[in-house]
Amino acid sequence: MDRTVTPNALKPPIAVTILIGTAAIGFLVLFLILPLVIVFTEALRQGLSGWWQSVSDSDSVSAIRLTLLVALIAVPINLVFGVIASWALGKFQFKGRSFIITLIDLPFSISPVISGVIFIFLFGAHGWLGPWFEAHNIQIIFAVPGIVLATIFITFPFVARELIPLMTEQGSEEEQAALTLGANGWQTFWRITIPNVKWALLYGVILCNARAMGEFGAVSVVSGHIRGETNTLPLHTEILYNEYNFSAAFAVASLLTLLALGTIALKTYLEYKNKPRGQA
Numbered sequence: 001m002d003r004t005v006t007p008n009a010l011k012p013p014i015a016v017t018i019l020i021g022t023a024a025i026g027f028l029v030l031f032l033i034l035p036l037v038i039v040f041t042e043a044l045r046q047g048l049s050g051w052w053q054s055v056s057d058s059d060s061v062s063a064i065r066l067t068l069l070v071a072l073i074a075v076p077i078n079l080v081f082g083v084i085a086s087w088a089l090g091k092f093q094f095k096g097r098s099f100i101i102t103l104i105d106l107p108f109s110i111s112p113v114i115s116g117v118i119f120i121f122l123f124g125a126h127g128w129l130g131p132w133f134e135a136h137n138i139q140i141i142f143a144v145p146g147i148v149l150a151t152i153f154i155t156f157p158f159v160a161r162e163l164i165p166l167m168t169e170q171g172s173e174e175e176q177a178a179l180t181l182g183a184n185g186w187q188t189f190w191r192i193t194i195p196n197v198k199w200a201l202l203y204g205v206i207l208c209n210a211r212a213m214g215e216f217g218a219v220s221v222v223s224g225h226i227r228g229e230t231n232t233l234p235l236h237t238e239i240l241y242n243e244y245n246f247s248a249a250f251a252v253a254s255l256l257t258l259l260a261l262g263t264i265a266l267k268t269y270l271e272y273k274n275k276p277r278g279q280a
Contacts, residue, residue, distance in 0.1 A: 071209055074155055086160050090164050119141065155215070203267060
């Protein structure tokens with residue numbers, strides 16, 4: 001008996017297709033497109049001059065500078081860590097490897113607020129290490145170092161998690177061949193390992209940077225909300241909103257929204273560049 005399944009037999013009924021498509025489009029409109037429209041509509045409610053006045057305010061400029069500073073510190077550190085961790089975990093097999101991978105995923109499973117509280121317990125005035133830093137006149141919590149540490153903790157898995165599966169799949173045959181042919185360790189690393197993972201590396205850095213600039217929970221706990229000093233863009237947006245300065249709050253939020261859209265565009269471009277030729 002011939003039980004060959006024809007392509008038409010695999011197609012769902014037209015009514016089901018329309019229903020699923022309508023539900024998907026409705027979900028996108030309700031939870032993605034509509035919030036974007038609201039953000040930019042409210043941000044521009046007082047015109048471009050009002051928007052510019054809100055984002056060029058001294059407190060807003062300070063928040064922008066701090067956000068960029070934190071990202072400029074956290075992202076390169078996580079880049080170095082991610083490459084080293086992925087190289088060790090992707091190219092070698094050893095006892096404890098799975099446990100280390102689980103530890104790298106830890107920030108994904110812990111609430112950002114809890115992450116901030118952890119740093120309070122470590123570096124706060126009554127924390128484990130706080131009295132020593134206070135005795136040496138070094139302030140971690142409610143200062144820029146605490147914000148940087150919290151951001152590094154929240155974002156350090158992004159680069160590593162992009163590279164580990166790829167390096168594991170690629171194996172170490174090419175590196176071993178290069179070493180056999182006389183290349184040294186650095187030559188092998190820069191000419192074989194990095195070129196093979198360059199797109200995943202850039203992808204991880206982009207996601208890490210976007211999360212670093214948009215982090216709220218952990219930074220909110222350790223920052224102290226000192227206006228003009230320890231407020232990043234997300235914290236500054238919250239303060240403006242709580243003060244019922246909605247237009248300014250949405251104007252600052254539009255900067256973060258533009259960052260998110262730029263991240264998506266760059267991510268899409270990298271995926272396109274990394275797509276095998278001939279693939280639709």
